Ligand SMILES: NC(=O)c1ccc[n+]([C@@H]2O[C@H](COP(=O)([O-])OP(=O)(O)OC[C@H]3O[C@@H](n4cnc5c(N)ncnc54)[C@H](O)[C@@H]3O)[C@@H](O)[C@H]2O)c1
């Protein structure tokens with residue numbers, strides 16, 4: 158791969174992770190891994206400025222504006238912070254400031270891991286709360302900030318206008334409480350307190366905000382009409398008198414050594430704090446000095462954020478246990494002597510597979526170094542053989558499944574060991590939980606613990622049984638299998654409702670190997686019902702967009718098994734919908750006479766897929782926007798077509814709204 162291609166690849170990767178992080182609140186990688194991608198891109202762009210483009214993620218503030226939330230333009234663009242990962246970069250920053258300002262003072266603060274919110278006060282009354290959004294335009298979260306107790310709704314000094322900026326976050330304790338409460342609801346899963354704080358603040362139901370306990374630290378005064386200040390620290394002290402909770406324990410420093418000491422001491426304390434921080438921020442204190450230093454379009458020159466390396470701890474592996482997943486995969490889990498790491502108790506870490514165990518030379522009894530990079534799943538970095546006790550034991554993944562005792566096989570390509578018994582209870586449990594999960598049949602209340610008790614009490618064995626639970630209602634309530642009357646009835650209602658789901662969700666739920674949501678959607682678009690899918694030939698399957706040999710064979714293999722036909726028959730006779738709504742080609746021409754223009758990158762649909770869907774319903778797709786255009790279907794990075802549509806007043810829809818039109 159040449160440099161230009163790598164730059165392109167990095168940009169796409171970063172955009173992909175930005176979307177997951179800022180807009181879906183579901184990061185797939187740790188902040189640490191993300192920061193490394195950005196660093197690599199910045200380095201390459203610095204070396205090759207000719208490749209810098211205005212749409213590079215290094216040139217923009219991450220995040221977009223959610224359509225459902227009211228848009229509010231910012232008074233001044235809300236920009237980000239420059240990053241530093243080493244002591245040298247901090248010294249460079251301090252020295253650079255010193256070369257331009259005489260005797261500058263610096264304030265060192267904790268960098269709270271939450272999301273930025275701007276608060277506006279008119280005549281002492283809180284009138285608006287806005288997220289950063291894309292930096293130019295934010296989202297109003299006013300109703301939600303009203304539910305945050307640490308935010309004053311009115312302040313004693315009634316300035317005509319006051320705007321402050323701070324970080325809304327969720328404490329570790331609230332995070333654990335919410336996780337505990339939501340465990341069985343099967344809703345969106347949040348990996349970090351930051352994601353949950355963001356997801357909570359950016360949703361529409363403010364009652365949820367009340368239940369979940371968010372907090373806010375104010376870290377900057379942006380505008381204060383009718384009152385002047387000379388320094389940042391002075392503003393913080395004044396904000397305290399107005400009832401704001403300002404960033405705690407900030408330090409004022411004069412030299413690079415002092416700054417570094419303050420940064421280091423925050424680093425030492427950071428895991429004892431009741432909330433998450435992801436760094437320290439160093440800011441020039443004097444406000445007129447800040448004006449002299451100015452800003453670039455993305456970051457101020459008077460501040461820098463230092464990001465700590467992920468915390469590591471030593472602990473002992475007490476045992477290694479096997480977890481058997483939905484696909485039969487055996488995952489070795491290290492059972493650890495519990496340690497506090499990045500604010501939470503850690504007692505387990507994944508060891509992935511036998512190769513990982515061998516490569517890292519891990520034995521039971523070993524002392525190992527673990528790390529929670531970006532505070533997600535703990536990983537074992539290395540073992541310390543010097544500390545190995547005499548009774549340490551080598552570990553080999555068992556040749557028989559620990560749950561059902563059938564022989565396991567090693568899949569050489571991916572280093573996985575699997576239980577091949579499809580009747581294995583562990584696989585069945587995983588399969589049912591997966592069937593009911595959000596991306597599949599979306600049955601609320603059917604999470605791991607309900608499924609486990611339904612299986613162990615003998616009410617269900619396979620996914621078909623779910624649809625026959627109704628007849629055991631009284632017994633379920635009496636035994637309290639999934640809770641009391643209300644939870645049982647809610648579950649039965651959710652099951653009933655799921656019968657109406659589109660074929661796409663059903664296919665996803667079947668958990669066919671190599672068939673995820675996207676593949677299931679393509680199948681549902683191309684076949685009228687489940688029988689047609691099950692009768693499809695290899696040639697038909699391989700001709701579908703993005704279908705390869707492996708996927709086609711997996712599908713054929715699934716439908717070659719008699720028990721899967723029985724399962725489908727069972728679902729059908731329970732009244733589960735097996736017809737595809739998105740492929741009712743000729744009978745439904747709801748888009749007849751309508752012209753669509755597709756622009757930008759859609760979150761999940763490819764452009765040709767969207768085109769096909771529009772045409773299927775009798776609509777037309779055109780390349781340019783005019784007055785005759787009925788809809789512009791716009792995704793990320795939509796350019797001039799979007800502007801033109803706005804000018805002409807053409808209706809603009811996103812993928813979600815488009816999918817709603819197909820319901
Ligand atoms: N894991 C992922 O996939 C992923 C994806 C995108 C971004 N991220 C994370 O987000 C970071 C980038 O986010 P960003 O653009 O918001 O910038 P940033 O996190 O590097 O810094 C700016 C933000 O820090 C916050 N902040 C907290 N305390 C502060 C204080 N005392 N003073 C000033 N600001 C304070 C503010 O909200 C401000 O907007 C990345 O470095 C990465 O860690 C992760």
Ligand SMILES: [Zn+2]
Pocket residue numbers: 481558559560561562563576577578581582583584
């Ligand atoms: Zn098994």
